[in-house]
Amino acid sequence: MTMLLDLTTRLFDGMAVGPALDVALEVVGRAGFNAVIYDYTPVPRAHDGALITPNVLEARRVPDDMLSLWQSGFYQLDPVQDASLRTVAPFVWSGIGKQSRVMQEVICDRHRPVLGYMHDMRFSFGVTVPIHHPHGDLATFTAIRVDAEPGFETDAALVAPQIGIVGQLFHQAVSAGFDIETRRTRYVRLSPRERECLGLCAEGLTAKEIARRLDRSVPTVTLHLNAAGRKLGARNRLQAVARAAHYRLIQLDA
Missing domain, CATH: 3.30.450.80 (Transcription factor LuxR-like, autoinducer-binding domain)
Structure with missing residues (x-):
C-alpha cells in the first residue's frame, strides 16, 4: 500500500x-x-x-x-x-x-x-x-x-x-469541482424552455395546459415541444420524453 x-x-x-x-x-x-x-x-x-x-x-x-x-x-x-x-x-x-x-x-x-x-x-x-x-x-x-x-x-x-x-x-x-455544464450531457442540447415544456409534458400536461401554466400561447409551446423532438430524433412526444429522460435532460417522477 x-x-x-x-x-x-x-x-x-x-x-x-x-x-x-x-x-x-x-x-x-x-x-x-x-x-x-x-x-x-x-x-x-x-x-x-x-x-x-x-x-x-x-x-x-x-x-x-x-x-x-x-x-x-x-x-x-x-x-x-x-x-x-x-x-x-x-x-x-x-x-x-x-x-x-x-x-x-x-x-x-x-x-x-x-x-x-x-x-x-x-x-x-x-x-x-x-x-x-x-x-x-x-x-x-x-x-x-x-x-x-x-x-x-x-x-x-x-x-x-x-x-x-x-x-x-x-x-x-x-x-467535486465539476460545474453543471460538465455534469450535463453534450450529446443532445435542449434550451431551458424546451426542457421545461418536455418536463411538463412528462407530467401528463397537454400543450394547452402547458401554455396556461407558463403563460405562453399554445403555438409557442408546440414550437418548443416540436423543436425538442427534432433534436432528440423522436417520432412523437412520448418518445421525446423518454429520450430526454434517458439523457437526464428532464426528471421523471419515481
Whole structure:
C-alpha cells in the first residue's frame, strides 16, 4: 500500500484534472505504470447504444495523437469502455496478448482499430477502474504500462485493487469541482424552455395546459415541444420524453 500513503494529502476536493493527473501518475509510477488516462461522461450511451464521447478526457504520457483520435471516433470503438460498463471492479487489459475475462466478453470486430492502435503504441498492459454513479454517470481511471517486461501482467493484477483506490480517490477529488455544464450531457442540447415544456409534458400536461401554466400561447409551446423532438430524433412526444429522460435532460417522477 506504499503508493497510497500520501495520496489523500496531495489530492483535494475541487482539484483540477491536470494537476491531479500529475499526482496520480507519480503514485502509480511506483507500481511500474508510466501513463494515465481519466474520462467522465454524465450519460455513457446514446439511446441507440452507442458510446457517447466523454465531457472530460485528459491523460498524461500517452501518444500525441491519442486524445484527438478518441475524441473523433475511437472512443466509440474502445473495448475498455465497453468493459467498464459491465463491471464495477478494476480490471486488467492488454494491447499485446491475452485479455482478462471481462475484456474477452466484449471484444468483437468493431474494436479492431483501437486494439491495433494499442498494439502499435506498445500498450502492454493497463488497469482500468470503472466508477459508476447512482444516476448513471460513468468515469474511468486507467493506469497504463508501455513496453512492459515479462511478468508485469502478474504484477498488474496484484496491484489492481490499489489502482482501484487511486482511481476512486482521484475521481472524488476532481469531480467535486465539476460545474453543471460538465455534469450535463453534450450529446443532445435542449434550451431551458424546451426542457421545461418536455418536463411538463412528462407530467401528463397537454400543450394547452402547458401554455396556461407558463403563460405562453399554445403555438409557442408546440414550437418548443416540436423543436425538442427534432433534436432528440423522436417520432412523437412520448418518445421525446423518454429520450430526454434517458439523457437526464428532464426528471421523471419515481
